Amino acid sequence: xxxxxxxxxxxxxxxxxxxxxxxxxxxxxxxxxxxxxxxxxxxxxxxxxxxxxxxxxxxxxxxxxxxxxxxxxxxxxxxxxxxxxxxxxxxxxxxxxxxxxxxxxxxxxxxx
Amino acid sequence: xxxxxxxxxxxxxxxxxxxxxxxxxxxxxxxxxxxxxxxxxxxxxxxxxxxxxxxxxxxxxxxxxxxxxxxxxxxxxxxxxxxxxxxxxxxxxxxxxxxxxxxxxxxxxx
Numbered sequence: 001x002x003x004x005x006x007x008x009x010x011x012x013x014x015x016x017x018x019x020x021x022x023x024x025x026x027x028x029x030x031x032x033x034x035x036x037x038x039x040x041x042x043x044x045x046x047x048x049x050x051x052x053x054x055x056x057x058x059x060x061x062x063x064x065x066x067x068x069x070x071x072x073x074x075x076x077x078x079x080x081x082x083x084x085x086x087x088x089x090x091x092x093x094x095x096x097x098x099x100x101x102x103x104x105x106x107x108x109x110x111x112x
Numbered sequence: 113x114x115x116x117x118x119x120x121x122x123x124x125x126x127x128x129x130x131x132x133x134x135x136x137x138x139x140x141x142x143x144x145x146x147x148x149x150x151x152x153x154x155x156x157x158x159x160x161x162x163x164x165x166x167x168x169x170x171x172x173x174x175x176x177x178x179x180x181x182x183x184x185x186x187x188x189x190x191x192x193x194x195x196x197x198x199x200x201x202x203x204x205x206x207x208x209x210x211x212x213x214x215x216x217x218x219x220x221x222x
Contacts, residue, residue, distance in 0.1 A: 035212075040120070040214065041120075041150075041214060042212070043212040045210070045211075090155055090156070100146060100158045100161050101158070103155035105154060108153075
């Protein structure tokens with residue numbers, strides 16, 4: 001009964017490929033996020049969705065496209081993968097505003 | 113100036129020591145302050161959160177916020193090897209995203 005679950009946990013793929021990472025939360029939260037954590041461990045927000053609606057879209061290449069079919073799911077699709085996309089991607093959710101965010105276990109993406 | 117600054121460490125202390133972890137921030141609109149702990153190859157997990165200036169204690173952990181100085185701290189008393197992890201401060205303004213510090217890597221040596 002994992003609160004925020006993302007799949008796959010590890011993803012190794014070649015440059016130029018298209019891949020998706022899925023995220024689901026069973027906490028009933030309204031807001032979901034995608035964060036990227038680089039090799040220096042810096043967590044940077046990419047997207048935020050509230051009730052399936054895009055709220056935050058930081059400066060991210062448009063090769064990254066989030067999709068939220070319902071408020072419990074926020075998937076991340078990445079086109080034409082580049083070496084610099086290698087990182088750990090975390091999904092998170094909260095009830096919005098100032099409530100604490102719960103994180104998934106991360107997807108370690110390696111582009112070769 | 114970055115929005116949230118935090119010394120990345122690494123910080124090594126002997127078991128039983130008191131650990132002090134700190135962050136400074138520049139956005140006075142932040143109202144909500146959190147500390148997350150992240151073990152290697154795991155997602156961040158919330159340790160403590162607070163809205164207001166002052167101290168908040170939870171077991172061996174104390175979170176301190178000084179809004180006038182834009183400075184937050186996390187103190188760990190009687191540190192244990194199991195406390196070895198990366199500690200990330202985070203803060204938010206209502207309705208905005210969380211902004212994380214880069215994290216401080218802590219090692220508690222037995």
